Amino acid sequence: MITLFGREREVAKLAGLVDRVRECGDALVVRGAPGIGKSALLAIATERAEARDLLVSTVSGVQSETHLPFAGLHQLLRPMLAGAGQLPTRQREALLGAFGMAEAGDPEPFLVALAVLNLLGDAATHRPLLIVVDDVQWLDGPTTEVLGFVARRVRSDPIVLLMALRDGYPTSLDASDVPELRLTGLEPAAAEALLDAQTTGLSGGMRRRVLSEAAGNPLALVELPLALDAGAITDERGVLPLTARLEQAFAVRLAELPPHTRGLLLVAAANDGHDLASVCAGGGMMTGTELTAEALAPAVDAGLVELHEQTLSFRHPLVRSAIYHKAGRTDRLAAHTALALVHGHDPDRRAWHRAAAIPHRDESVAAELEGVAARARQRGAIPVAVTALRRAAEISEEPAAGAHRLLAAAELTFELGRGDQAAELLALAEPYFVGELPRARGVWLSEVLGEGRNDGPARIRRLVMTAEVAEAAGDRELALSFVRAAAIRCWWSDPGWEQRSRVIALAERLAAGDDDPELLVTLATAGAVERGAEVIERLTKMRDTRLDGGVTRLLGLAASTVGAFDLVGDFMEISIADLRTQGRLGLLTRALSTQVWRQIFCGDWAGALLVAEEAERLARETAQPRRQATALGMLALLAGLRGEEERGLALAAEGERVLGTVAITSVVALLQHARGMIALCAGRYDDAFGHLWRLFDPGDTAHHMTWRQWVISELTEAAVAAGRPEPARRAVAELEQVAARTPSPLLHVGLRHARALLADDAGAEALYQDALGADLSRWPTARARLLLAHGMWLRRRRRIQEARVPLRASRDAFDVLGLLAWGEKARQELRAAGEASHLRVAPVAELLTSQELHIARLAAAGLSNREIGQQLYLSHRTVSTHLYRAFPKLGITSRAQLRDALADTSRD
Template sequence: MSTLFGREREVATLEGLVDGVHERGAALVVRGAAGIGKSALLAAVTERAEAGNLLVSTASGVQSETHLPFAGLHQLLRPMLGAAGQLPARQREALLGAFGMSEAGDPEPFLVALAVLNLLGDTATDRPLLIVVDDVQWLDGPTTEVLGFVARRVRSDPIVLLMALRDGHPTSLDASDLPELRLTGLESAAAEALLDAQAAGLSVGMRWRVLSEAAGNPLALVELPLALGAGAVTAEAAWLPLTARLERAFAVRLAELPPHTRALLLVAAANDGHDVADALAGGGIVAGAVLTAEALAPAVDAGLVELREQALRFRHPLVRSAIYQKAGRTDRLAAHAALALVHERDPDRRAWHRAAAIAQRDESVATELEGVAARARQRGAIPVAVTALRRAAEVSEEPAAGAHRLLTAAELAFELGRGDQAAELLALARPSVLGELPHARGLWLSEMLGEGRNDGPARIHRLVTTAEAAHAAGDRELALGFVRAAAIRCWWSDPGWEQRGSVIALAERLAAGDDDPELLVTLATAGAVERCADVIERLAKIRHTRLDADVTRLLGVAASSVGAFDLVGDFMESSIADLRIQGRLGLLTRALSTQVWRQIFCGDWAGAVLVAEEAERLARETGQPRRQASALGMLALLAGLRGEEERGLALAAEGERVLGTVAISAVAALIEHARGVIALCAGRHDDAFGHLWRLFEPGDAAHHMIWRLWVISELAEAAVGAGRTEPARRAVAELEQVAARTPSPLLHVGLRHARALLAGDAEAEALYQDALGADLSRWPTARARLLLTHGMWLRRRRRIQEARVPLRAARDAFDVLGLLAWGEKARQELRAAGETSDLRVAPAAELLTSQELHIARLAASGLSNREIGQQLYLSHRTVSTHLYRAFPKLGITSRGQLRDALEQAAPGYTSRD
């Protein structure tokens, strides 16, 4: 433990996590430069954990294993896999399929991650568990993704997850919000003590030089004196980066080793495993002789490698790197060729080593790598598939075949949410793309990558033309993709009916029938006004039909696009349930985002908060910034409605930050809608009008032809308060023309409200009665707001007794809905009308955190902790912890009391104003 000199604080931090694991789980990233002492620190805390009777599981990344899917995860979980049989069937199949231990068709990566989380939680039931992962930067991508997923969810489990990685190597953990412990160089006193303990006989000049060049790096303090003494680090080398100097320090020892030992070490450095037998077999092929473990003895004596049972391990990753880099190119090719023979029975390893052993293009190698990609996709290891296809393209003999492989890799990268990588692969493919369909595939991907751009009618025309070409070439699915993209463009910016009509006409030609979900989505997004009646009629016909998750999600999107939010739930609830079971979190995020608006407009505000928070978290985890920005906008609006103005504005600003410079008018409109409602609830009518008017102003980044239909009542209310009724009347008049062509429910609800608000005294009474007389049973929020404004109108005309009736009804409705800001407005109006109101007492359910309430609702519906965990992608132990905290807040002691406790969410009343 010599490298732990001066690390008392860091050791105490890690030991504190281990000692506290009985009360709370934790995850920590240990980050620092090469040789800074990460491994020694992890070894020290591992020793402490074993002495404290914790279970310990360890894994370490190996640079040559980064292309083997889930290799690191298998290393970590190998001792626990015997318990995998206790996992739910889909999780078990996904996990074993990821390891190639069973057949699994395209398992979802997040289903694998949930299986790992539950397996670790079950393992930690009897004894707390310490998981130590070193050299994370060299783990395969799928393993790193799973570790990030687990790390965000272990707080309620007796699990500590420590992950160490080297600076300068990007990983998926970089963008996470996990806590970090950054290791820097030792302070002067500790560095001197370590150097003197290792090399006491150094001259004053040499000692000063080592301290200066090592800069507190523990490995350098140990190795540089040896290298300087052997002449391996010269004055010229002093200008090299420290890592390079350390590699040179290790490499110099190679020259003193026998040729067979050097060949054996090179093969071991190139190998993607630690097995001694593999290294001996490969080394023997390179050396042309049968080698035994005796050939490793000189390397062991030189302190370069260690033998542990049947495993050969390098003393430090820099040793492996030094050996590989020191070898000539011809020797490296020979080492990989030998390993390809050694791994003849493992097609993935063989293919990677064959690819590393050639200096020219080879179609047979490219074909093998395509097989690697196919198997990686079947196991849910999409990043590995992308890497394999890119390498396959590099060694392809025919440019067109290489372009096809690059296009496939780019499409997979896009599915992962890695737009930059997809764009790079697409750019590499373009010069060699031949044929109409490959060209169309490239255009389709380019369209998806430029989703935030809005180039107007010209772009829509190109999309329609390309869709027609794809259809003529025989690819209906690709053609439908272009039609859908064109329809979305029409949703963002109205190019006029001529172009929107051409999009719809092509969609109808390609549709499988009138009720084809793809067609209904296109009708709703390209013809939200003109074809609204058709969409609603067709949705109403099939609303109770049992369909699969993809179909119902599309139908829910169609309903929301035409403002029929009262129909959205009929489709989205079943879609969300299926997507949860399937582990398709990317699509689940989109479905949740659509569901939120149904809940907001139809009055389930508590549910809306839960779903919006889950959508934001999942969008962040699945790399969907547009969806995350939308979810933040929804949460901003919800915060404003609860009177949390400061929080709402912060959430809106965060939504803009996440969206960045991408111009997506629908998201900009949503965020301005949220800001307008926040200002309206705070009584800042001028600000509210300014934000909401942007949706109506052509040319503004937040202008949206459809979204404006849904905020007309808020605009009218802000306009009355700000004294700016004339522009609001113009907006209403314009939307009256729209309403004459569409039965969009939310538009008509809002227009009836706006007409009454903006009318003169002679017409207002009749308009309010007309608005209140409409069927608002599925629009409770709209009804409550209408009652409030009607009561306010009556009071301002000194019809006090009459005013109290709608104001009381509004107050009670807002209280039930949990809309605190508007509930307070109703109380203020009642006070002005001479009537006091009891203060609203928050129901017990509102004392719960969002996640506690979500879990309590699911538990009340009869789901077990494991079933809830599967739905929310949490461990069952985490679910149990949240319920344990929720029970006393609800004043109950058992699960059987949950339903009644939650049903009593209607407010009680105690004290007077």
């Protein structure tokens, strides 16, 4: 191909991906300017794949199809849809519902994506698969989201996914970690060779001009000389960018075509598809003459379009845009009017063409677009719904109706994690709100957009007042949303009991009953101390009740907020399983974060690492920076406990970077908690105290009334070791008053530890015995740390024989828990007490990567590869690959041996 002059390295790269597909999958984005050679490279890869008997599936984005939900994905998967029957029921329903081929109740986009991943994986088990996607920038948004999801997960499947993307068009792939191949202009020698291969009749001056203006762009090197011959470029140097010059070069050929041919080309350029029959029908309506494909023959001869049986395609996307923009406005409106009639049987296409055909506001068309948005949302195509609502707002006859549609679009945009766009839409709508409820909805959206702002009591008062307005207007759900927001802000920064009691009173008035999970969450967040005993009592009664996942998620959140982490797992495991099945990855990320804290505080450190890594990955994919920063803070803390100081500090810094300038107190407190624990485990006690004290300092951004309750033992340990016990005594005294009003288990466990550390010699022994005598069966980490502290206290008082007993017990407990830093500290104390310890022998499970361990655990529990894939949003082939790698590390050969291998605490 002429556009591959000088592209030997790029061709070799793509060829290598195709040739290795039987060994491993891969994904690549090819990015560059129009005409730079992206499509030619994809064509070379396609030819190579077909020569090697690969299954090839291709799709090209079309600018006029960006508003059709999953149009590109349907085109890509059409040859494989017969295999959809083998998908799990919910995935099959979600996928077919997205294509409008089955009824689907509000499918989750990620469930559609998982269905696509499995469908492609199944197809690739028979023949390796090459997926080629050109002009990604013009695919509909939902299709692009799915492709990004698949691209991140094909490494273990015999699938290569190649996607070509034009510079200057933002897509969801921009922020992904999919590798890129960026194409730039040809080297001067290659550019000259390509130009000389096309024409020899250029003068020296004109030749230099073409080389200069083309800037190494292969398409420009081919087309600009032809435009010169036709007189489209004069000797005067223009100022148009290269893309516009290329459009002019193509447009000059239009003048030579018959009127009927030009009319058909305009209809084809405006059409949202490649169907030749609809082009001919639309052209006939425009001209009043029956037209057939024969009328396009001059355009084919001119090299503008190609005909393939019943379809029409343009030689290059710039040909389409040149034809459309060269036409007059009246002709473009006429083309869309004709296409609206041609697509009368398809309400979505008809609505879009009607919207493009009117030069004025039209409420009937706006209502049709609102219907388009409703159908798109039902199919899980939220970006398309947003576009439809925005256009509907533009053509609404009444400003209030337009504002209503803009607000709906803003709310959907926020669901996508695009806060800046949501804020823009809200700003456009606000001046035209009519009525209390629209204003309240606007205030609610403004609240969630400004979630990180902490305006103190004044903001909480406004939220409560707006909740009362929504309640009076009869919108209980909206009122509850405001109550939740106010309660969360009470958790971030204590506005005083008067304000918090007002929030609680409103929540109780709106509640469906005493055990309403929404009410329990509000009681926990706005009254963790004052109402904590009541929350824990109700949760304890409900722990054995059969509840759905939506309820248990809220109950687990309430339990964690009041420090009852021993109750969290009873609720969260049900919720997490439901959310995985439903494909609700946004909520799943939040549930996983809550589960991590239960695992951390209750001693399942290996599980905490797995869940925190998954939470971070999903938060990144679902564009939730606050949740991602939280997960990074958790991972930092876990790294510190394993003695990985450098990695822990890097993770904490990354968490701060992701969070940005938004000072969300709970996340800042978590990151300081992590840094404090890292320093404590590394023996840097002054640093540890400095980090942890920030949670207790009311003037610090990390100050958190609840979080400080969870770190009182660590603060006290750092303070005593640093020779600064007095601040710790003050902190303990404050929390003693809190503890007198709440049975929060974690607070009381921490205070018993802190009392013993701060006691004088006369009282310490009894306090250590009191702390160790409490029921710590669900708090193994706290028990191990208490044993270590007690052993250290005994050794320093030269009670060596007595000290060895708790020191040995703590060492063994830390070894089982996998807390390497604490285990080493116990060994050091034992050596000081005159007793040597063998080095810890790592369990075989620690030989596995986090992903391998996660999959192995699920397989040991009896789940099939497909079931594991559904849980972790991986293809079953990827699951199989991870197990294949895990078995030799564990020294086993079958799934039946997994349970014993993972339960074994030592390596042979």
